[in-house]
Amino acid sequence: MPSSALAVLAGSLPQLALSTDPGDLEHYGRDWTRRWTPAPLAIARPADIGEVQAIVRWALAERVALVPSGGRTGLSGGAVAAHGELVVSFERMNRVLDFDPADRTLTVQPGLPLERLQQAAAGHGLLYPVDFAARGSCTIGGNIATNAGGIRVIRYGNTREWIAGVKVVTGTGELLDLNRGLIKNSSGYDLRHLMIGSEGTLGLVVEARVRLTDPPPASSVMLLALPAMDALMQVFDVCRRRLALGAFEFFTDRALHHVLAHGAQRPFEETAPFYVVAEFDAADEAQQAAALAVFEQCLEHGWVTDGAISQSAAQAAALWRLREGITESLAAHRPYKNDIAVRIGAIPAFMHQMQAIFAREYPAFDVVWFGHIGDGNLHINVLKPADLADAAFIEQCEHVTRLLSETLQACGGSISAEHGIGLVKKKYLAGTRSPAEIEVMRGIKRVLDPAGLLNPGKVFDTP
Amino acid sequence: MPSSALAVLAGSLPQLALSTDPGDLEHYGRDWTRRWTPAPLAIARPADIGEVQAIVRWALAERVALVPSGGRTGLSGGAVAAHGELVVSFERMNRVLDFDPADRTLTVQPGLPLERLQQAAAGHGLLYPVDFAARGSCTIGGNIATNAGGIRVIRYGNTREWIAGVKVVTGTGELLDLNRGLIKNSSGYDLRHLMIGSEGTLGLVVEARVRLTDPPPASSVMLLALPAMDALMQVFDVCRRRLALGAFEFFTDRALHHVLAHGAQRPFEETAPFYVVAEFDAADEAQQAAALAVFEQCLEHGWVTDGAISQSAAQAAALWRLREGITESLAAHRPYKNDIAVRIGAIPAFMHQMQAIFAREYPAFDVVWFGHIGDGNLHINVLKPADLADAAFIEQCEHVTRLLSETLQACGGSISAEHGIGLVKKKYLAGTRSPAEIEVMRGIKRVLDPAGLLNPGKVFDTP
DSSP: OHHHHHHHHHHHOTTSEEEOOHHHHHHHTOOSOOSSOOOOSEEEEOSSHHHHHHHHHHHHHHTOOEEEESSOOOSSSTTOOOSSOEEEEOTTOOOEEEEETTTTEEEEOTTOBHHHHHHHHHHTTOBOOOBOGGGGTOBHHHHHHHTOOBTTHHHHOOGGGGEEEEEEEETTSOEEEESTTOSOOOSSOOHHHHHTTSTTSSEEEEEEEEEOBOOOOOEEEEEEEESSTTHHHHHHHHHHHHSOEEEEEEEEHHHHHHHHHTTOOOOOSSOOSEEEEEEEEOSSHHHHHHHHHHHHHHHHTTSOSEEEEOSSHHHHHHHHHHHHTHHHHHGGGOOEEEEEEOOGGGHHHHHHHHHHHHHHHOTTSEEEEEEEGGGTEEEEEEEOOTTSOHHHHHHHHHHHHHHHHHHHHHHTOBSBSSSOOTTTTGGGHHHHSOHHHHHHHHHHHHHHOTTOOBSTTSSSOOO | OHHHHHHHHHHHOTTSEEEOOHHHHHHHTOOSOOSSOOOOSEEEEOSSHHHHHHHHHHHHHHTOOEEEESSOOOSSSTTOOOSSOEEEEOTTOOOEEEEETTTTEEEEOTTOBHHHHHHHHHHTTOBOOOBOGGGGTOBHHHHHHHTOOBTTHHHHOOGGGGEEEEEEEETTSOEEEESTTOSOOOSSOOHHHHHTTSTTSSEEEEEEEEEOBOOOOOEEEEEEEESSTTHHHHHHHHHHHHSOEEEEEEEEHHHHHHHHHTTOOOOSSSOOSEEEEEEEEOSSHHHHHHHHHHHHHHHHTTSOSEEEEOSSHHHHHHHHHHHHTHHHHHGGGOOEEEEEEOOGGGHHHHHHHHHHHHHHHOTTSEEEEEEEGGGTEEEEEEEOOTTSOHHHHHHHHHHHHHHHHHHHHHHTOBSBSSSOOTTTTGGGHHHHSOHHHHHHHHHHHHHHOTTOOBSTTSSSOOO
């Protein structure tokens, strides 16, 4: 049936870019996770919304599942096609369609890479503020599908906050034009927000209108060395009160170790167990003086043991590299990743519990953590020892994830802060969402995708 | 059946505050609209979440519809109970439950008036920034149900942006604890945002965790007189570029006329057809000088003919009163209200079309408009001539609303920016939302309220 179905598609949409080349199947069939073997039916690369709708109607008639595909930089398997699905790649729908100066919005196609969106905004003297390390490869469609966060959430929020409108094609082939750029719109349910973060399971994002803002004032970056985990929240509290924060990130000595091994410059003579990178507005002398005062206050209380404040853009970039280079520096070690969130107030207790779990369960593993303290978001990367088999390694990590999930459930946290659930965290969803919530989600899925064709098996299983 | 059903409720929940007093039925059975005759079955005033759940389970068993009730300041009939519904008033659930200093959130019950929420935030040195004239009477539960906007949206967004978590009881009596204060949470569909703005048709808001922020810097208020409608967008553009705007409101000479008749002080000797009230950060001399420069630039271009900048808090309050006093000054005239939104870029063309419709269809009516230009939100108040019968007046206004709705549909606008759809705008929903969207909304309603008990007939009819 699949190959005859494909013939039907090719016949009804002769102009559609369609590939069954084995290299393409492998390339488009997976994301940055490596646990699944890609096995899509074929790769379709539609050129416009009409082709997307035609693909969905074909899928409905032929009962073929669809996997939407952006930059495939996801870390949860949300873009994996391992069961004969048709991959719908948006890479040909990658243009900026319009800039509206009065509304300060860009209308874009889903396959536009984040970095090109940022550049288009800058070209109009404005800022698209969502930002993270995968900016060059990830696409705005994927960002919307996972409600991507990143390093500026503390000031600007997640992707959700910047989507003024979104067009989606549902599982019945309907095109919904949601919110259309309005700032105020109390006219029925906000389906735009329902789509954002739904990981392609409710609709395919085919266009978005993103809001832009003023560029931020001049900023500086401060790197602080902390003697103990407990100092983190105290340093955060002081920084938040006295500085205009644009970012507040932390990482551990293990993270620093890997970044340095990857070529970054050692910031301080002595190592410390924890580090903070804080970016703050430094447009005038008062703001610069405040940063110095914050540093001195922290030093006085013993919350930091060393520090540096950037005096140039180059220095700021060097300090940022210590944080932003972590993920890349770990890639060769095939890390198992957790991406969890708790309320800020719950961080100290949670981190102690987490540390106890790691000490007990991972005595021999290299565990690297870092994250966005100002958003309550911690990233944990467990590195695979070279002599351990993949399966045994993942089994041990999954065991710890179960323990983490229970700890998160007890404190109201989330098993995925910004990567999404996809395939990787599906079995832990019930620790974050109640059975009643999951039932509601299943019900909503049935409304928007009654045949269960859109990214099936992602987020939750549909019976 | 109804009265026996009530006996069942009273019997199973003997401690529940329940009233069938005719004065209560009248008082709690309606909102600020006056088109419907209240006719609820009874008024329940639960004291906690458990009682709300028990009420829903009873309603399910007895097939009694429920109308949630906050401050009943709504202008769309969303809280009207005219068909034997049980009104569920949250006025006994009106407390602040918790303040979390690390997360900077207040956890509150739904019946808490907005003004008391603002005061509680101020008591902790923080700001809850959503604000509008009904602050003393409206409640946070109602604000969430309509995604209330108001006068600071240009800087702070709508209610939606400030809800870090919400507990709702669905139409099956399930308690959903949605998002729980997390900043990042990409773990399945964001049902919190689905609930916000759903006007009590998907769930009853029984608790909310609201986010607070830093108090704004010192500000001043500028009143500008404009010679023509076309100058509005030019003034807005200059103000937005050069000032840090906290509000940008406009009103017409007819609005000023009524506010002055209601006791406000005339600002300028000469009247102008349009006025703008702009609030801007004025923490230092540079910001104050920028405001003066903006005024001079506008004067030079002929976009304004007169202006005043507040030099004290009292002067700022007096200027604000010219805008904030409008609704109250019109109340005695029983105005018919439109509350529409378009994209900012669509304002000029839309306002011309709207003006043409008014000139043609309302030759003899006093039409007062004002609104939030920075949000694309216009409020139109049509005053009933004393000698015209209610029915004839409303018929003529509804005719114009149909024309407005068609114009809005053509330009992608919304029939309700911030009041909600309720009963009043239900027949125009199809001008703002497509048939496919409305079908999806109906499907979602069936998932969360399969028996159709929650605020039935509001937003849309359920077959």
